[in-house]
Amino acid sequence: MSNELEYSATLTGASFLLYELKQVLKLKKQGLSEVEIKRKVIEDNVFEYQVTSSLKRSVPSVLRRANALDDLLQEWVLNSPLEVGKIINLYAIMKTDKLFFEFMNEVIREKLDANNYLLEKKDLNVFFAIKAEQNEKMEKWTELTVNKLKQVYMKLLYEAGLLVDKKSGDLNRLLFDEDIKRHLTSIDDTAYLKAMGE
Structure with missing residues:
Protein backbone atom coordinates (compact mmCIF):
# COMPACT_ATOMS: atom_id res chain seq x y z
CA MET A 1 0.00 0.00 0.00
CA SER A 2 1.04 3.65 -0.15
CA ASN A 3 1.80 3.92 3.57
CA GLU A 4 5.40 5.00 3.11
CA LEU A 5 4.28 7.99 1.05
CA GLU A 6 3.64 11.30 2.74
CA TYR A 7 0.78 13.60 1.92
CA SER A 8 1.80 15.93 -0.86
CA ALA A 9 0.31 18.63 -3.03
CA THR A 10 2.35 17.73 -6.12
CA LEU A 11 -0.83 16.91 -8.03
CA THR A 12 -1.50 20.66 -8.28
CA GLY A 13 1.21 20.72 -10.95
CA ALA A 14 0.39 17.37 -12.54
CA SER A 15 -2.99 16.32 -13.78
CA PHE A 16 -3.96 13.13 -15.64
CA LEU A 17 -0.98 13.18 -18.04
CA LEU A 18 -1.81 9.93 -19.88
CA TYR A 19 -0.27 11.11 -23.16
CA GLU A 20 2.87 12.12 -21.27
CA LYS A 29 11.35 0.85 -23.52
CA GLN A 30 14.22 2.22 -25.63
CA GLY A 31 16.46 1.68 -22.61
CA LEU A 32 16.91 5.32 -21.58
CA SER A 33 17.75 6.06 -17.93
CA GLU A 34 15.67 8.47 -15.84
CA VAL A 35 18.26 11.22 -16.32
CA GLU A 36 18.26 10.66 -20.09
CA ILE A 37 14.47 10.62 -20.20
CA LYS A 38 14.27 13.91 -18.26
CA ARG A 39 16.83 15.52 -20.55
CA LYS A 40 15.21 14.27 -23.75
CA VAL A 41 11.67 15.27 -22.67
CA ILE A 42 12.83 18.80 -21.83
CA GLU A 43 15.30 19.36 -24.70
CA ASP A 44 13.10 17.83 -27.42
CA ASN A 45 9.79 18.98 -25.87
CA VAL A 46 8.53 15.39 -26.17
CA PHE A 47 5.24 16.32 -24.47
CA GLU A 48 4.70 19.08 -27.06
CA TYR A 49 4.02 21.77 -24.44
CA GLN A 50 3.99 25.43 -25.34
CA VAL A 51 5.65 26.44 -22.07
CA THR A 52 8.79 24.54 -21.04
CA SER A 53 8.38 25.38 -17.35
CA SER A 54 5.30 23.13 -17.40
CA LEU A 55 7.53 20.36 -18.74
CA LYS A 56 9.92 20.62 -15.82
CA ARG A 57 6.99 20.50 -13.40
CA SER A 58 5.28 17.46 -14.89
CA VAL A 59 8.26 15.21 -15.76
CA PRO A 60 8.99 14.06 -12.16
CA SER A 61 5.33 13.06 -11.62
CA VAL A 62 5.18 11.19 -14.90
CA LEU A 63 8.43 9.37 -14.12
CA ARG A 64 7.15 8.37 -10.68
CA ARG A 65 3.98 6.97 -12.27
CA ALA A 66 5.96 5.11 -14.94
CA ASN A 67 8.16 3.56 -12.24
CA ALA A 68 5.09 2.44 -10.26
CA LEU A 69 4.03 0.21 -13.16
CA ASP A 70 5.46 -3.24 -13.77
CA ASP A 71 6.40 -4.37 -17.29
CA LEU A 72 3.00 -5.84 -18.09
CA LEU A 73 1.10 -2.72 -17.03
CA GLN A 74 3.53 -0.56 -19.00
CA GLU A 75 2.93 -2.74 -22.04
CA TRP A 76 -0.85 -2.39 -21.66
CA VAL A 77 -0.65 1.41 -21.40
CA LEU A 78 1.26 1.48 -24.67
CA ASN A 79 -0.68 -1.12 -26.63
CA SER A 80 -4.20 -1.47 -25.22
CA PRO A 81 -7.29 0.62 -25.96
CA LEU A 82 -7.49 4.09 -24.41
CA GLU A 83 -9.91 3.01 -21.64
CA VAL A 84 -7.39 0.45 -20.36
CA GLY A 85 -4.64 3.09 -20.34
CA LYS A 86 -6.89 5.45 -18.38
CA ILE A 87 -7.52 2.87 -15.65
CA ILE A 88 -3.84 1.96 -15.37
CA ASN A 89 -2.91 5.66 -15.23
CA LEU A 90 -5.45 6.23 -12.45
CA TYR A 91 -3.92 3.28 -10.60
CA ALA A 92 -0.42 4.78 -11.06
CA ILE A 93 -1.60 8.13 -9.68
CA MET A 94 -3.00 6.38 -6.58
CA LYS A 95 0.21 4.36 -6.19
CA THR A 96 2.28 7.55 -6.16
CA ASP A 97 -0.03 9.92 -4.26
CA LYS A 98 -1.18 8.83 -0.80
CA LEU A 99 -3.77 11.57 -0.36
CA PHE A 100 -5.40 10.88 -3.72
CA PHE A 101 -5.50 7.15 -2.96
CA GLU A 102 -7.23 7.88 0.36
CA PHE A 103 -9.70 10.16 -1.42
CA MET A 104 -10.49 7.40 -3.91
CA ASN A 105 -10.74 4.80 -1.16
CA GLU A 106 -12.69 6.82 1.39
CA VAL A 107 -14.94 8.92 -0.83
CA ILE A 108 -15.31 7.40 -4.31
CA ARG A 109 -15.26 3.75 -3.23
CA GLU A 110 -17.80 4.36 -0.45
CA LYS A 111 -20.13 6.18 -2.83
CA LEU A 112 -19.96 3.48 -5.49
CA ASP A 113 -20.36 0.73 -2.87
CA ALA A 114 -23.55 2.46 -1.71
CA ASN A 115 -24.72 2.98 -5.32
CA ASN A 116 -24.58 6.72 -4.71
CA TYR A 117 -23.55 8.26 -8.03
CA LEU A 118 -23.33 11.87 -6.92
CA LEU A 119 -20.10 13.56 -5.90
CA GLU A 120 -20.88 16.86 -4.22
CA LYS A 121 -18.66 19.80 -3.35
CA LYS A 122 -19.23 19.07 0.32
CA ASP A 123 -17.75 15.56 -0.11
CA LEU A 124 -14.44 17.12 -1.14
CA ASN A 125 -14.65 19.78 1.57
CA VAL A 126 -15.30 17.23 4.31
CA PHE A 127 -12.50 14.95 3.09
CA PHE A 128 -9.91 17.75 3.06
CA ALA A 129 -11.09 19.15 6.40
CA ILE A 130 -10.78 15.76 8.11
CA LYS A 131 -7.34 15.12 6.60
CA ALA A 132 -6.10 18.56 7.68
CA GLU A 133 -7.22 17.82 11.24
CA GLN A 134 -5.32 14.54 11.17
CA ASN A 135 -2.15 15.81 9.51
CA GLU A 136 0.07 18.69 10.63
CA LYS A 137 1.66 19.13 7.23
CA MET A 138 -1.71 19.45 5.51
CA GLU A 139 -2.98 21.81 8.16
CA LYS A 140 -0.32 24.30 6.98
CA TRP A 141 -1.42 24.20 3.34
CA THR A 142 -2.94 27.41 2.05
CA GLU A 143 -6.57 27.61 1.03
CA LEU A 144 -5.33 28.20 -2.51
CA THR A 145 -3.41 24.89 -2.51
CA VAL A 146 -6.38 22.96 -1.13
CA ASN A 147 -8.77 24.52 -3.65
CA LYS A 148 -6.37 23.72 -6.48
CA LEU A 149 -6.15 20.11 -5.31
CA LYS A 150 -9.95 19.85 -5.23
CA GLN A 151 -10.06 21.07 -8.83
CA VAL A 152 -7.34 18.63 -9.86
CA TYR A 153 -9.13 15.70 -8.17
CA MET A 154 -12.32 16.53 -10.09
CA LYS A 155 -10.34 16.77 -13.32
CA LEU A 156 -8.61 13.44 -12.67
CA LEU A 157 -11.94 11.71 -12.03
CA TYR A 158 -13.37 13.27 -15.17
CA GLU A 159 -10.44 12.30 -17.39
CA ALA A 160 -10.38 8.76 -15.96
CA GLY A 161 -14.06 8.39 -16.84
CA LEU A 162 -15.32 8.12 -13.24
CA LEU A 163 -16.97 11.53 -13.34
CA VAL A 164 -19.48 12.07 -16.13
CA ASP A 165 -19.84 15.80 -15.64
CA LYS A 166 -17.74 18.11 -13.46
CA LYS A 167 -20.64 20.49 -12.87
CA SER A 168 -23.32 17.97 -11.93
CA GLY A 169 -20.95 15.66 -10.05
CA ASP A 170 -22.51 12.56 -11.64
CA LEU A 171 -20.31 9.51 -11.12
CA ASN A 172 -19.95 6.53 -13.38
CA ARG A 173 -18.52 3.04 -12.86
CA LEU A 174 -15.39 2.15 -14.80
CA LEU A 175 -15.46 -0.92 -16.99
CA PHE A 176 -12.56 -3.13 -15.98
CA ASP A 177 -10.75 -5.40 -18.36
CA GLU A 178 -10.58 -8.91 -16.82
CA ASP A 179 -6.82 -9.07 -17.44
CA ILE A 180 -6.26 -5.91 -15.39
CA LYS A 181 -8.38 -7.27 -12.55
CA ARG A 182 -6.50 -10.57 -12.56
CA HIS A 183 -3.11 -8.89 -12.74
CA LEU A 184 -3.71 -6.33 -9.97
CA THR A 185 -5.09 -9.14 -7.80
CA SER A 186 -2.04 -11.31 -8.49
CA ILE A 187 0.34 -8.52 -7.39
CA ASP A 188 -1.69 -7.88 -4.21
CA ASP A 189 -3.04 -4.52 -5.34
CA THR A 190 -6.75 -5.26 -4.94
CA ALA A 191 -7.01 -2.24 -2.61
CA TYR A 192 -6.51 -0.02 -5.67
CA LEU A 193 -9.11 -1.94 -7.67
CA LYS A 194 -11.60 -1.48 -4.82
CA ALA A 195 -10.73 2.22 -4.54
CA MET A 196 -11.70 2.57 -8.22
CA GLY A 197 -15.07 1.01 -7.45
CA GLU A 198 -14.44 -2.53 -8.63
Missing part, protein backbone atom coordinates in the same frame (compact mmCIF):
# COMPACT_ATOMS: atom_id res chain seq x y z
CA LEU A 21 3.00 8.76 -19.49
CA LYS A 22 2.90 6.97 -22.84
CA GLN A 23 5.80 9.09 -24.15
CA VAL A 24 7.91 8.33 -21.08
CA LEU A 25 7.12 4.61 -21.28
CA LYS A 26 8.23 4.59 -24.94
CA LEU A 27 11.55 6.15 -23.90
CA LYS A 28 11.94 3.65 -21.05
Whole structure:
Protein backbone atom coordinates (compact mmCIF):
# COMPACT_ATOMS: atom_id res chain seq x y z
CA MET A 1 0.00 0.00 0.00
CA SER A 2 1.04 3.65 -0.15
CA ASN A 3 1.80 3.92 3.57
CA GLU A 4 5.40 5.00 3.11
CA LEU A 5 4.28 7.99 1.05
CA GLU A 6 3.64 11.30 2.74
CA TYR A 7 0.78 13.60 1.92
CA SER A 8 1.80 15.93 -0.86
CA ALA A 9 0.31 18.63 -3.03
CA THR A 10 2.35 17.73 -6.12
CA LEU A 11 -0.83 16.91 -8.03
CA THR A 12 -1.50 20.66 -8.28
CA GLY A 13 1.21 20.72 -10.95
CA ALA A 14 0.39 17.37 -12.54
CA SER A 15 -2.99 16.32 -13.78
CA PHE A 16 -3.96 13.13 -15.64
CA LEU A 17 -0.98 13.18 -18.04
CA LEU A 18 -1.81 9.93 -19.88
CA TYR A 19 -0.27 11.11 -23.16
CA GLU A 20 2.87 12.12 -21.27
CA LEU A 21 3.00 8.76 -19.49
CA LYS A 22 2.90 6.97 -22.84
CA GLN A 23 5.80 9.09 -24.15
CA VAL A 24 7.91 8.33 -21.08
CA LEU A 25 7.12 4.61 -21.28
CA LYS A 26 8.23 4.59 -24.94
CA LEU A 27 11.55 6.15 -23.90
CA LYS A 28 11.94 3.65 -21.05
CA LYS A 29 11.35 0.85 -23.52
CA GLN A 30 14.22 2.22 -25.63
CA GLY A 31 16.46 1.68 -22.61
CA LEU A 32 16.91 5.32 -21.58
CA SER A 33 17.75 6.06 -17.93
CA GLU A 34 15.67 8.47 -15.84
CA VAL A 35 18.26 11.22 -16.32
CA GLU A 36 18.26 10.66 -20.09
CA ILE A 37 14.47 10.62 -20.20
CA LYS A 38 14.27 13.91 -18.26
CA ARG A 39 16.83 15.52 -20.55
CA LYS A 40 15.21 14.27 -23.75
CA VAL A 41 11.67 15.27 -22.67
CA ILE A 42 12.83 18.80 -21.83
CA GLU A 43 15.30 19.36 -24.70
CA ASP A 44 13.10 17.83 -27.42
CA ASN A 45 9.79 18.98 -25.87
CA VAL A 46 8.53 15.39 -26.17
CA PHE A 47 5.24 16.32 -24.47
CA GLU A 48 4.70 19.08 -27.06
CA TYR A 49 4.02 21.77 -24.44
CA GLN A 50 3.99 25.43 -25.34
CA VAL A 51 5.65 26.44 -22.07
CA THR A 52 8.79 24.54 -21.04
CA SER A 53 8.38 25.38 -17.35
CA SER A 54 5.30 23.13 -17.40
CA LEU A 55 7.53 20.36 -18.74
CA LYS A 56 9.92 20.62 -15.82
CA ARG A 57 6.99 20.50 -13.40
CA SER A 58 5.28 17.46 -14.89
CA VAL A 59 8.26 15.21 -15.76
CA PRO A 60 8.99 14.06 -12.16
CA SER A 61 5.33 13.06 -11.62
CA VAL A 62 5.18 11.19 -14.90
CA LEU A 63 8.43 9.37 -14.12
CA ARG A 64 7.15 8.37 -10.68
CA ARG A 65 3.98 6.97 -12.27
CA ALA A 66 5.96 5.11 -14.94
CA ASN A 67 8.16 3.56 -12.24
CA ALA A 68 5.09 2.44 -10.26
CA LEU A 69 4.03 0.21 -13.16
CA ASP A 70 5.46 -3.24 -13.77
CA ASP A 71 6.40 -4.37 -17.29
CA LEU A 72 3.00 -5.84 -18.09
CA LEU A 73 1.10 -2.72 -17.03
CA GLN A 74 3.53 -0.56 -19.00
CA GLU A 75 2.93 -2.74 -22.04
CA TRP A 76 -0.85 -2.39 -21.66
CA VAL A 77 -0.65 1.41 -21.40
CA LEU A 78 1.26 1.48 -24.67
CA ASN A 79 -0.68 -1.12 -26.63
CA SER A 80 -4.20 -1.47 -25.22
CA PRO A 81 -7.29 0.62 -25.96
CA LEU A 82 -7.49 4.09 -24.41
CA GLU A 83 -9.91 3.01 -21.64
CA VAL A 84 -7.39 0.45 -20.36
CA GLY A 85 -4.64 3.09 -20.34
CA LYS A 86 -6.89 5.45 -18.38
CA ILE A 87 -7.52 2.87 -15.65
CA ILE A 88 -3.84 1.96 -15.37
CA ASN A 89 -2.91 5.66 -15.23
CA LEU A 90 -5.45 6.23 -12.45
CA TYR A 91 -3.92 3.28 -10.60
CA ALA A 92 -0.42 4.78 -11.06
CA ILE A 93 -1.60 8.13 -9.68
CA MET A 94 -3.00 6.38 -6.58
CA LYS A 95 0.21 4.36 -6.19
CA THR A 96 2.28 7.55 -6.16
CA ASP A 97 -0.03 9.92 -4.26
CA LYS A 98 -1.18 8.83 -0.80
CA LEU A 99 -3.77 11.57 -0.36
CA PHE A 100 -5.40 10.88 -3.72
CA PHE A 101 -5.50 7.15 -2.96
CA GLU A 102 -7.23 7.88 0.36
CA PHE A 103 -9.70 10.16 -1.42
CA MET A 104 -10.49 7.40 -3.91
CA ASN A 105 -10.74 4.80 -1.16
CA GLU A 106 -12.69 6.82 1.39
CA VAL A 107 -14.94 8.92 -0.83
CA ILE A 108 -15.31 7.40 -4.31
CA ARG A 109 -15.26 3.75 -3.23
CA GLU A 110 -17.80 4.36 -0.45
CA LYS A 111 -20.13 6.18 -2.83
CA LEU A 112 -19.96 3.48 -5.49
CA ASP A 113 -20.36 0.73 -2.87
CA ALA A 114 -23.55 2.46 -1.71
CA ASN A 115 -24.72 2.98 -5.32
CA ASN A 116 -24.58 6.72 -4.71
CA TYR A 117 -23.55 8.26 -8.03
CA LEU A 118 -23.33 11.87 -6.92
CA LEU A 119 -20.10 13.56 -5.90
CA GLU A 120 -20.88 16.86 -4.22
CA LYS A 121 -18.66 19.80 -3.35
CA LYS A 122 -19.23 19.07 0.32
CA ASP A 123 -17.75 15.56 -0.11
CA LEU A 124 -14.44 17.12 -1.14
CA ASN A 125 -14.65 19.78 1.57
CA VAL A 126 -15.30 17.23 4.31
CA PHE A 127 -12.50 14.95 3.09
CA PHE A 128 -9.91 17.75 3.06
CA ALA A 129 -11.09 19.15 6.40
CA ILE A 130 -10.78 15.76 8.11
CA LYS A 131 -7.34 15.12 6.60
CA ALA A 132 -6.10 18.56 7.68
CA GLU A 133 -7.22 17.82 11.24
CA GLN A 134 -5.32 14.54 11.17
CA ASN A 135 -2.15 15.81 9.51
CA GLU A 136 0.07 18.69 10.63
CA LYS A 137 1.66 19.13 7.23
CA MET A 138 -1.71 19.45 5.51
CA GLU A 139 -2.98 21.81 8.16
CA LYS A 140 -0.32 24.30 6.98
CA TRP A 141 -1.42 24.20 3.34
CA THR A 142 -2.94 27.41 2.05
CA GLU A 143 -6.57 27.61 1.03
CA LEU A 144 -5.33 28.20 -2.51
CA THR A 145 -3.41 24.89 -2.51
CA VAL A 146 -6.38 22.96 -1.13
CA ASN A 147 -8.77 24.52 -3.65
CA LYS A 148 -6.37 23.72 -6.48
CA LEU A 149 -6.15 20.11 -5.31
CA LYS A 150 -9.95 19.85 -5.23
CA GLN A 151 -10.06 21.07 -8.83
CA VAL A 152 -7.34 18.63 -9.86
CA TYR A 153 -9.13 15.70 -8.17
CA MET A 154 -12.32 16.53 -10.09
CA LYS A 155 -10.34 16.77 -13.32
CA LEU A 156 -8.61 13.44 -12.67
CA LEU A 157 -11.94 11.71 -12.03
CA TYR A 158 -13.37 13.27 -15.17
CA GLU A 159 -10.44 12.30 -17.39
CA ALA A 160 -10.38 8.76 -15.96
CA GLY A 161 -14.06 8.39 -16.84
CA LEU A 162 -15.32 8.12 -13.24
CA LEU A 163 -16.97 11.53 -13.34
CA VAL A 164 -19.48 12.07 -16.13
CA ASP A 165 -19.84 15.80 -15.64
CA LYS A 166 -17.74 18.11 -13.46
CA LYS A 167 -20.64 20.49 -12.87
CA SER A 168 -23.32 17.97 -11.93
CA GLY A 169 -20.95 15.66 -10.05
CA ASP A 170 -22.51 12.56 -11.64
CA LEU A 171 -20.31 9.51 -11.12
CA ASN A 172 -19.95 6.53 -13.38
CA ARG A 173 -18.52 3.04 -12.86
CA LEU A 174 -15.39 2.15 -14.80
CA LEU A 175 -15.46 -0.92 -16.99
CA PHE A 176 -12.56 -3.13 -15.98
CA ASP A 177 -10.75 -5.40 -18.36
CA GLU A 178 -10.58 -8.91 -16.82
CA ASP A 179 -6.82 -9.07 -17.44
CA ILE A 180 -6.26 -5.91 -15.39
CA LYS A 181 -8.38 -7.27 -12.55
CA ARG A 182 -6.50 -10.57 -12.56
CA HIS A 183 -3.11 -8.89 -12.74
CA LEU A 184 -3.71 -6.33 -9.97
CA THR A 185 -5.09 -9.14 -7.80
CA SER A 186 -2.04 -11.31 -8.49
CA ILE A 187 0.34 -8.52 -7.39
CA ASP A 188 -1.69 -7.88 -4.21
CA ASP A 189 -3.04 -4.52 -5.34
CA THR A 190 -6.75 -5.26 -4.94
CA ALA A 191 -7.01 -2.24 -2.61
CA TYR A 192 -6.51 -0.02 -5.67
CA LEU A 193 -9.11 -1.94 -7.67
CA LYS A 194 -11.60 -1.48 -4.82
CA ALA A 195 -10.73 2.22 -4.54
CA MET A 196 -11.70 2.57 -8.22
CA GLY A 197 -15.07 1.01 -7.45
CA GLU A 198 -14.44 -2.53 -8.63
